[in-house]
């Protein structure tokens with residue numbers, strides 16, 4: 159078999175389409191003796207039978223291990239500098255009551271960004287001191303809820319919000335714990351980052367001098383306001399430079415810029431702010447082309463930069479925190495689909511010929527994974543219910559929605575005999591899939607099943623047709 163001229167450069171022709179690439183899968187996923195995909199020893203056909211398809215299948219052990227790895231690695235790297243580090247799991251990547259409990263029991267905190275996410279945290283029994291709240295447009299109701307829950311930190315995004323929160327807290331005779339979200343002029347994604355001065359985006363306070371503020375930066379103006387306000391306890395500063403990042407250079411530049419800002423605060427106001435949050439964004443493997451770095455390596459590189467920059471600037475090392483989401487939950491989960499119709503089309507190639515592409519439709523699609531449509535994200539897929547000796551064929555896994563862009567996996571070599579009723583598994587769907595799911599075409603949102611020690615249980619039930627109809631008022 160020759161490689162398809164339609165395949166992207168990064169996609170290699172597999173010697174064995176049944177093989178699993180370990181970096182794509184949760185630690186307890188393997189093929190069983192009969193060739194079927196198993197998680198914690200449970201065959202996927204049993205999961206499909208009990209819970210239906212599509213279904214998100216999450217390894218609790220894998221999630222917990224990655225959460226612990228981040229916590230232990232950052233604690234160890236920063237122990238000598240500032241007594242350890244705090245890891246806030248970014249709930250926006252995936253959140254439900256059960257997962258909030260895992261986060262807490264592994265010693266992590268929870269980063270939320272809406273009243274709804276705070277409600278999940280409350281139901282899970284987390285205390286406000288374990289929580290942070292983000293958002294560029296928090297409502298008065300959300301800020302009130304945050305104060306009611308005695309949040310450990312509210313990450314303030316603008317001067318207007320700072321006033322609103324400060325006044326609210328002071329009217330209650332309280333002080334809100336505030337972190338200021340700054341825009342360090344660093345944007346990173348995968349293997350590249352760009353550094354700019356001015357920021358043209360909705361999040362955060364600019365660090366660049368603003369003529370409308372008499373030459374002060376919005377970030378410094380916020381510090382001044384916060385320090386004076388009797389409703390504000392200014393805890394520190396925060397930044398988040400992007401997502402799915404593999405290189406450390408962008409993180410390091412952002413850390414240096416924020417520490418430089420803390421040194422200016424010290425010089426101008428005589429105050430050393432206690433905390434620095436460097437956000438999330440650590441990359442994971444969606445395809446064979448991705449090679450994520452171990453948490454310990456990231457932590458050690460960050461600690462080296464933070465330590466040396468602080469000594470250059472004569473600054474006490476602030477307490478460091480980070481907010482990983484995708485890197486904890488993404489690889490813990492695969493989506494299990496049932497294949498339906500297939501067809502092969504011939505596609506024109508640059509040399510004037512044509513080449514086949516096989517379309518394999520599954521029983522979900524952009525309603526359970528919007529990332530391919532939203533960002534052109536790539537995923538991988540395997541035949542899960544059995545092995546096959548058929549030749550590998552360049553395939554496109556597509557959903558069942560009324561959009562031609564409804565693609566689940568743009569390019570994968572799958573066995574040429576994949577057919578209706580086979581089960582397909584798509585790994586790396588733990589982050590930003592279920593949380594972005596929709597009812598497009600009146601499909602029901604899939605359930606989330608957690609697997610641990612050879613047992614599978616529902617942690618979020620799937621929607622039913624009754625759920626779909628429940629909001630129609632007539």
Ligand SMILES: Cc1ncc(COP(=O)(O)O)c(C=O)c1O
Nearest residue numbers: 248398401438439481482483484
């Ligand atoms: C402020 C903030 N923190 C953390 C995260 C989590 O990023 P990731 O899931 O890529 O680690 C995000 C994601 O958008 C974010 O906006």
